[in-house]
Amino acid sequence: MSGPNDNFDPKQVASLDPAAIDGFVADALAAIGAATTTAELKQARHDHAGDTSPLALANREIGALPPQARKEAGQRIGKARAQVNQALGARQDEVAAAELEAALLAERVDMTLPVTTGPRGALHPITNLIDEMIDVFADMGWEIADGPQLEAEWYNFDALNVPEDHPARALQDTLWIDPPSAGKLLRTQTSPVQARALLTRGVPLYVVVPGKVFRADEYDATHLPVFHQLEGLVVDKGISMADLRGTLDHLAKAMFGSDTATRMRPHYFPFTEPSAEVDVQCFVCHGESVGNPDAPCRTCRSEGWIEWGGCGVVNPRVLRACGIDPDVYSGFAFGMGIDRTVMFRTGAPDLRDFVEGDIRFSRSILGGAR
Missing domain, CATH: 3.30.930.10 (Bira Bifunctional Protein; Domain 2)
Incomplete structure (x- = not known):
């Protein structure tokens, strides 16, 4: 019976390093915070929470870790991705509210302005x-x-x-x-x-x-x-x-x-x-x-x-x-x-x-x- 495979290349799983994951989260939060429109927030979601985002790619490398290290790495990645998704949801509400307020302000009608009303009709x-x-x-x-x-x-x-x-x-x-x-x-x-x-x-x-x-x-x-x-x-x-x-x-x-x-x-x-x-x-x-x-x-x-x-x-x-x-x-x-x-x-x-x-x-x- 063979023993557990403890051999792995540290460079291959460098993205799973706690410092690297913290850096991915920091970059994601900065991009999310900088997004002021729905389009910008959509791009931030794609870059930092999509299938090709750093956190998604790091998650794929968990399989290269020794069995005893996989659980800890998985919890760390999961916590990081949840933190990013939570920030995205909160920012989405803020951006939507800001856009609605801007639209209402742009379409505002000044009810105090004088208007010319059309003449009323009359039955023949x-x-x-x-x-x-x-x-x-x-x-x-x-x-x-x-x-x-x-x-x-x-x-x-x-x-x-x-x-x-x-x-x-x-x-x-x-x-x-x-x-x-x-x-x-x-x-x-x-x-x-x-x-x-x-x-x-x-x-x-x-x-x-x-x-x-x-x-x-x-x-x-x-x-x-x-x-x-x-x-x-x-x-x-x-x-x-x-x-x-x-x-x-x-x-x-x-x-x-x-x-x-x-x-x-x-x-x-x-x-x-x-x-x-x-x-x-x-x-x-x-x-x-x-x-x-x-x-x-x-x-x-x-x-x-x-x-x-x-x-x-x-x-x-x-x-x-x-x-x-x-x-x-x-x-x-x-x-x-x-x-x-x-x-x-x-x-x-x-x-x-x-x-x-x-x-x-x-x-x-x-x-x-x-």
Whole structure:
């Protein structure tokens, strides 16, 4: 049996000398302490704690020592490497904190400096009024309905009992989509939604329809080729003209004030019979300017009444076209221009102001709305 091998070359294991190991640790700690950035600390980690660092290379030489010397050398190397790693961890926290503080300082915003803020937006007066009008009917339990702006001729005219030779179908009133034979148009009113709602929702039916409509009108102070309407439709058993009058009175008071009155004048619409034009009493002079040249009213032109919209009892032909028995059900419908209603409430003189997109106009109108 052979004895332990005590023969070894001291030069081969010079790196395991306690003085050498202390020197490796001192160099590592100096490099770590000198690192001021993450990149510098990464380089120090590579140089003094990586696989090719002096301490790592010295650790590989432990196998060349006699067995009785290996334990002591291993403990010495392990203690040295732990000391370096501990220093690296502590320095890492210090460098990260310093870099964060520098970044925050560089990105600091002086909250005491004066700033120029952008102007605040405002809801468009028409959108605002649509919301108000819808709320009136929602409170009464009505539903909100909508339909396409590109409409079929059948819904816009035929289903509403509009004859083929009616002037409303002519090019001077209606914007048709090419080719004309396709029977497509930009809806001239929100009334097509009446037919759509009757066909899809059935009866009893209580719906209000706000929406954009299109006419071949001139672009001037009182006319727009694109404007907005609010349509109302009720179909149920026992509905009469009295229900229509009460509904319009309620809407007028909600829009123009509790002392506002309405009146109806006989008129003709293909889709209602009987039909009427509904006027709202001037909410500025309350009729006191009529025949009184000393107190003229610009709002109603001293007529005492302002034309508001059209209405009437739903024509039985419209009900039949939508599969509703007019001997069992009856109804009423009404419609008015939302743009003109805004003008009535605010005194805006020119409809073109509503489409110019000037935020100052919207703010002034909303600030002066009743």
